[in-house]
Amino acid sequence: MLSHDFAAWKVPRLIKNPDLISQLEEIVNNHLDLIKIYFLDAISQSKHWPSVTWQGWRDFCDRSGIIDKMYVKFSDADRVFIASDFDKKGSENNQKKSLIRYEFIEGLIRMAKAKYQENSLVETLPEAFELLLSDMSQKYMPPQAWQEFRDFYLWTREVNDVFEVNLEGIRKLINTFKDPATKTFTQ
Numbered sequence: 001m002l003s004h005d006f007a008a009w010k011v012p013r014l015i016k017n018p019d020l021i022s023q024l025e026e027i028v029n030n031h032l033d034l035i036k037i038y039f040l041d042a043i044s045q046s047k048h049w050p051s052v053t054w055q056g057w058r059d060f061c062d063r064s065g066i067i068d069k070m071y072v073k074f075s076d077a078d079r080v081f082i083a084s085d086f087d088k089k090g091s092e093n094n095q096k097k098s099l100i101r102y103e104f105i106e107g108l109i110r111m112a113k114a115k116y117q118e119n120s121l122v123e124t125l126p127e128a129f130e131l132l133l134s135d136m137s138q139k140y141m142p143p144q145a146w147q148e149f150r151d152f153y154l155w156t157r158e159v160n161d162v163f164e165v166n167l168e169g170i171r172k173l174i175n176t177f178k179d180p181a182t183k184t185f186t187q
Contacts, residue, residue, distance in 0.1 A: 038104075
C-alpha cells in the first residue's frame with residue numbers, strides 16, 4: 001500500500017541521504033495506524049473527500065497542536081501545503097489545491113522539519129518527524145468510536161468485491177441524485 005506513497009512523495013527533495021529517507025519510511029510504517037487516524041480525521045472535515053483542502057489542512061494543523069504560534073505559524077502551514085500539493089505528473093485522483101494521502105504524510109514531515117529541525121530542536125528530519133508524531137499523539141487524538149466497526153466490517157475484501165462488481169450501477173445512482181452545480185445530493 002505505501003510503496004505508491006513512497007514512490008510519489010517529494011521527500012527526496014528535502015533530504016538527499018537515502019538512509020534518512022529509509023528511516024522516514026520506517027517511521028511511517030511503524031506509525032501508520034496513528035497517521036491513518038489523523039488522515040481520516042482531516043478528510044472527514046473536508047468538503048472534497050477523500051482529500052484535504054487548504055483550509056482543512058490549516059484547521060487540522062491548528063486542531064492537532066502542530067501550530068503553536070511560537071515555532072510554527074499558519075504561514076508555515078500554508079507554505080507546507082503548497083510544497084506538498086505540487087504534483088508535476090498529475091494523478092487522476094489528485095485534485096488541485098488538495099492533499100491526498102501521500103501528500104498529507106509529506107505535509108506532516110515538512111511540518112516536523114519546520115517545527116523541530118529548522119528551530120534546531122533536533123538534528124535530523126527522521127528525529128523531527130518522530131517527535132512530531134509523539135507530540136501529536138499526546139496532545140491530540142480525535143474520537144474514533146466508529147473506526148473499529150469500519151476496519152472490521154466495512155473495509156474488508158468481501159465488501160470491496162461487492163462494490164467493485166456494482167461500481168457502474170453505484171455511479172449511475174449517485175449521478176442520478178447529484179446536483180452538478182453544488183456537487184451535493186438533491187434528495
